Amino acid sequence: MLLGFEHIGMTSGDMDRTIAFYCGLLGLHLVLRKPNEGGELAFLDAGGGMLEVVAPKGGAGRFRDVPMSEAGMRHLTLAYDNVDEMIEMLAQAGVEIAEAPRDAYNPEMIRRVAFVRDPDGVLVELIERAPQRVA
Structure with a gap:
């Protein structure tokens, strides 16, 4: 039986900047932040689900909008x-x-x-x- 929406995963180029945006400006709450094998991991609570944010040690390129012709x-x-x-x-x-x-x-x-x-x-x-x- 479904209990509810849990989280969606995303990649960040800079964890501090991402937390400042989502928590500091948009009102999400930092639940967990810790190092992981390839960089850093955080969970940000949005009230009805969370964002799981991974920030690789080497950074990440800018997000690419998904064209309507592609799933995503x-x-x-x-x-x-x-x-x-x-x-x-x-x-x-x-x-x-x-x-x-x-x-x-x-x-x-x-x-x-x-x-x-x-x-x-x-x-x-x-x-x-x-x-x-x-x-």
């Missing part, structure tokens, strides 16, 4: 109570805004949406849930 993960989505305020704060912090806040295309699920890039170029979607949606 396209973005990471986090829910907030006010996307417009989050984007304003992130813009002031110098975060790359990929798409300004707008009304969502799927109002049954999402009210507002915006996209930013994390320090490695990973596309992060920020949303406000639709009022009629249950969790």
Whole structure:
């Protein structure tokens, strides 16, 4: 029986920078950080699941967007109570805004949406849930 979503794994070019972005700016919580065989590992709690971040000793290249013609993960989505305020704060912090806040295309699920890039170029979607949606 499924218990819930646990985590998704990602690679970071700089663990300190990644933790500062996801925890310091986006509000995730650092649960574990430790060295591993090839560099460093961290788990960041997002409230409904975690990010497992691996930072290789030699660094990592910038994220490559997955073309629509290829299978793969396209973005990471986090829910907030006010996307417009989050984007304003992130813009002031110098975060790359990929798409300004707008009304969502799927109002049954999402009210507002915006996209930013994390320090490695990973596309992060920020949303406000639709009022009629249950969790």
